[in-house]
Amino acid sequence: MAAADASFNARDHGTALAEKNRVQCNYCGKVMSGFYRLKYHLGGIRGDVTPCEKVPENVEEYFRNILLGELHHPDRPRKSNVCSNSNGVKRIKLEAIQNANYESGSHEDVESELEGSTQHVSLPSRRIGSLTGSDNEKTNGSLSWQTQKSIGRFFIENGIDFSVANSPSFRDMINATLCHSPGKYEIPSCDELKGLILQEEAKEMREHGERIRHSWASTGCSILLDGWIDDQNGRNLVNFIVDCPQGPIYLRSSDVTASIDDVDALQLLLDGVIEEVGVHNVVQIIASSTKGWMGHVGKQFMERQRTVFWTVSASHCIELMLEKISTMDSVSGILDKARTITRFIHGDAAVLQLFRNYSGSRELIKPSKVRLAMPFMTLENIVLEKENLQAMFASSASNWASTTKGNRVVNLVKDRSFWNGATMVVKAAIPLVNVVRLINRADKPQVGYIYETMDQVKETIGKEFNKKKALYMPIWNVIDEIWNTHLHSPLHAAAYYLNPSLFYSSDFNCDEEVSSDLLCCICMVQDEHTQVLINLQLDKYINGKDDFREGSNMDQRNKYLPGKEIFHSAEWWLRYGNQCPELQKFAIKILSQTCDGASKYGLKRSLSEKLFTNGRNHMEQQPLSDLAFLHYNLQLQNSQLAVWGGIEADEIDPMDAWIFDEEPDLVSGR
Known part of the structure; x- marks a missing residue:
């Protein structure tokens, strides 16, 4: 959930207790008096309550922006003006609540906070703004920082030229959306969008990427190669995407045109990407095509890389x-x-x-x-x-x-x-x-x-x-x-063997190929002592001993079948593999991988093509690199929210290639 999507109601982040006016934080369990203090607790603003140490960053940012943006406005009283006597505290608290305009709570929050007070205040109803969620924006004509970033994110995510922000019709559209006359609000300029807003959004996306990176040590990850030929310039380009159960990350793009006939140079490029992601983290590389440079380098990759598999989408x-x-x-x-x-x-x-x-x-x-x-x-x-x-x-x-x-x-x-x-x-x-x-x-x-x-x-x-x-x-x-020739990888047979819903079924077939591929995967583990332990622990899994006895039960296995529940086979190992830690870690890394390539994310390629246009200096190139990084990662985030649900398209073009004999190009991916 992005900061802009966080709930307006503090009750979604805390639980009212039976004890009068007491509220418990849903994240750290701290108990405090009332939902208004909870907002300061969640927003990390010190004062009457200590900040929450476990609140998600997007929730913390949301409440901090609202509380600081409203309470610390230059035309409004600051928290530091609170008087030492109790009546003064109540008076300033009432002013603060009125100034906050109920942005992140309800009337009931305020009433419960002030219950028992000798003062009674009539609090008028306020309507949340449809776009900004800030009544302050309605009164002084300036958009909140969060709203400006939301506009910037819209431009970046959809690859819209920043100069569109200078368009009078765009400004009229924003003002019409906010139910105000044209020219009422100061919309972020082109320079602001490609400057501070872009930098801030890129910073937040890097923090998001770091959180996902931390999961690679336990689940492993796959590097997806999204390669194509640039129609305009005939260049061979590739996007590198790192995929894991926590979500995909766009890493970077490369122009491999100069190295297209140099397998050694391509190998060095891939080695550099693996090192960047972490040799101990990468389980496999999945190519998007069998032709072109990917077909050539794939044949030699496994001969040089003894710890990473190569397969095709x-x-x-x-x-x-x-x-x-x-x-x-x-x-x-x-x-x-x-x-x-x-x-x-x-x-x-x-x-x-x-x-x-x-x-x-x-x-x-x-x-x-x-x-x-x-x-x-x-x-x-x-x-x-x-x-x-x-x-x-x-x-x-x-x-x-x-x-x-x-x-x-x-x-x-x-x-x-x-x-x-x-x-x-x-x-x-x-x-x-x-x-x-x-x-x-x-x-x-x-x-x-x-x-x-x-x-x-x-x-x-x-x-x-x-x-x-x-x-x-x-x-x-x-x-x-x-x-x-292309699809089969020892990883697939090993995953078949380690998938409990298949292994413990009556028709499981452990032929010579399956046994050999499992051994091959074990040998990919770098530490030889760990290899020995995995082989020893396999006996318990094979014979359903100890915790595996319960896990091999039909009901327990069926819980982890696709479509049955939210679990998958790696989560089965989390529950039942604790007595065999080396085997457990090995199985989870294998079963956490995808078998499909980058095409499922449908990334647009035009921005990557701009990255490698000649004639830019470093000052021009860096913002464009930040823009590509943010643009593609926003696309990847959205692709997770909207799972394909199949291979059927929503619409059909009357001039569709199949009807009119034009064959799709599997080499370039277009």
Whole structure:
């Protein structure tokens, strides 16, 4: 919760006790008299009460800004003016409360604070400002520091040019939002936004990053490479993102164009990033692509780095599988016919409306954030709408069927071989599409399930084809090729082994590959004595001894399955692995990793491209670096608040690439 989002009511941060007028802080447990003192306690303002040492920084900042901003205004009495006698204290306290305008409390707070006093004060109702939350802003025309920072954060987060702040229409918009005439408020200038406000926001973001960094020692982290080719200048650029259960952090950007053919130079770059994050913290590097410089450096990375794994984004690898499947003769022909149907229906508003009438307003095209999944998802829709499509074109109302294009579509929807082929393609591809859905819906690390999931995909496809090898083996071969070449990491098999919901199930399969990969991960632990202890402690986990006896119970394991509760398998180890501390730490670090890459965060690349524009001096470059750091980390914070919830897109562009034959570029990521 940002400071600007903190509750206006002190009751959200304290608990009223049975004893009259006594309040207990929710953070440190300190008891004090009334909610008004609680606000000073939370805001860290010394005086009648000691500051809270455990209050979150954003909450402390919020209450401090309100109390100091209002009570210490030059036109209002200061706390230092309190008289020594009790009546004077009450008088000044009443003035302070009136001056505070109830910004962070309710009338009941004030009444409980003053209950028992010989004085009675009538306190008028105040309405919280819709944008600023400060009545002071309404009276003197100046925006609070917090409001100015909120405006700055809006500019930075959305990559808006600071010069827009000088626009009269922008100023009119802010004043209209505050229900005042244009020109009433002094909006932060362009210089203020890119100066003090940017510096302050960057400072707060670095503090946020430091809090996340502290978790890396216990959970480990993954470095995500977000690489692309700059369309305008043809440069090879990469963003480095550090991902862990506490949240992702944008680290920095690099231009690797000069080193694109120098694997040693690229290795040194990666070594520097690992050292910056902490060699003991980094568990794996996840590349965003298998092509270009990432493909070259990935082949040699594991030979040089003995403590960090290299893999490729799981969703990208699924895209590669779908791409290869789409090029098969038996599949590409069906997808072309499906495209013909969708072009005809979506190419004419009247035909599209007719289809919606028959389908009950359901859409035919299934837009997707994973572009190579879209043709298969749309084909699945076509198969589901088979009867409606056939009825639509068989209807006498379908006059469009008399045209050349329409007649071709009419023949397609009558063609039994098309429907048989479409059904077969759906059976082959949709299980893979569902894997991407699973990855993108999850708000917990999925590394403990990817190994089992890919096996289940193959089994599902085999069953869909009635175990006929001639039909399903071509699909299996595509999956195996991408899995073995790019996606599979010893980390995945070790996570499968250490995932209690899978390990203690009746169908767990510890084959030679799983055992070998687990041993490989143990050998990645730098301390040899710790390796020995992990191997010894594995016996208790394998045989369900001591605390693991209770943890291996079906009910306890199911608590930690994805979607069941908020827990994941690393948290199972926190509860049941205490008697095996070395194994516990090892398991938590592995199970806390993601198996997906940076693409899930959808970072915009334009600001990174500006970073490497030639001709800037150091004085110009530093603010731009701060801006990029803040811009990307704000995007990453928001991506956590709005989990994808799947791979379906909210809207579809009528000129979508799949409909009009333009193939997406998997190398540049565009």
